[in-house]
Amino acid sequence: MKWLIIAVAKGRLEDEVKKILAQAGLGNVIDSDSRKLIFEDDKNRIRYLVVKPVDVATYVESGVADLGFVGKDVLLEQEKDVYELMDLEFGKCIFAAAGFPNTLIDKGEEPLRIATKYPNITTNYFQDRQKIELIYLNGSVELAPIVGLSDIIVDLVETGSTLKANGLVILEEMMTISARVISNRVSYRFQHDRIQQFLDEVKKGKMVYAGNSIN
Numbered sequence: 001m002k003w004l005i006i007a008v009a010k011g012r013l014e015d016e017v018k019k020i021l022a023q024a025g026l027g028n029v030i031d032s033d034s035r036k037l038i039f040e041d042d043k044n045r046i047r048y049l050v051v052k053p054v055d056v057a058t059y060v061e062s063g064v065a066d067l068g069f070v071g072k073d074v075l076l077e078q079e080k081d082v083y084e085l086m087d088l089e090f091g092k093c094i095f096a097a098a099g100f101p102n103t104l105i106d107k108g109e110e111p112l113r114i115a116t117k118y119p120n121i122t123t124n125y126f127q128d129r130q131k132i133e134l135i136y137l138n139g140s141v142e143l144a145p146i147v148g149l150s151d152i153i154v155d156l157v158e159t160g161s162t163l164k165a166n167g168l169v170i171l172e173e174m175m176t177i178s179a180r181v182i183s184n185r186v187s188y189r190f191q192h193d194r195i196q197q198f199l200d201e202v203k204k205g206k207m208v209y210a211g212n213s214i215n
Ligand SMILES: Nc1ncnc2c1ncn2[C@@H]1O[C@H](COP(=O)(O)OP(=O)(O)OP(=O)(O)O)[C@@H](O)[C@H]1O
Pocket: 009, 010, 011, 012, 013, 052, 053, 054, 070, 071, 072, 073, 074, 091, 092, 093, 156, 157, 158, 159, 177, 178, 179
């Protein structure tokens, strides 16, 4: 039986993915404390690649990985040529435009300065609405409006505590985000039954993990 290669995002999503897989008797070969990046489940012929969240879709689009677990934010920002097969319904957060209270988003002809880690998503969202000037930051984006680098930010919001700690508020909720299962387009055709079987296991694991009984 051919190996099924699965890219798993390390960090926030890794633990949740492992819990869901464990419910299906899978994924228990992944050692989060190890610096290793490849873990092989010989019994089920599954090889897990543990990669940075922003790189999951690259491994899947290239065909190095057949499947991947990744956040919808990454998919929307990178627009990779992959199939999105399942919403895992965890890793939930939202994209929001945020800034100081009462900051105007619709500034007419004057460009709105937006600091973000997600330039593609931001551009797509504002393109028919408001001229923008993008300031790309890799993180700690909330600092930008405080120091006058931008008018607002576009960033992920989960609990809202980072915004609150920095005196910022949500000005507009843009879209909801959660973790997804994606596949390589060729793998999906040539390993369809194997992939479908794995998805069925993940679905069962997701239901059990979410506390719903399967039967
Ligand atoms: N508060 C949050 N901040 C960022 N990502 C979140 C948050 N809540 C849920 N997520 C989801 O978790 C995924 C992985 O986030 P994580 O913080 O592990 O990595 P990252 O911030 O993308 O990368 P890194 O922190 O290594 O630069 C995101 O792509 C997103 O889908």
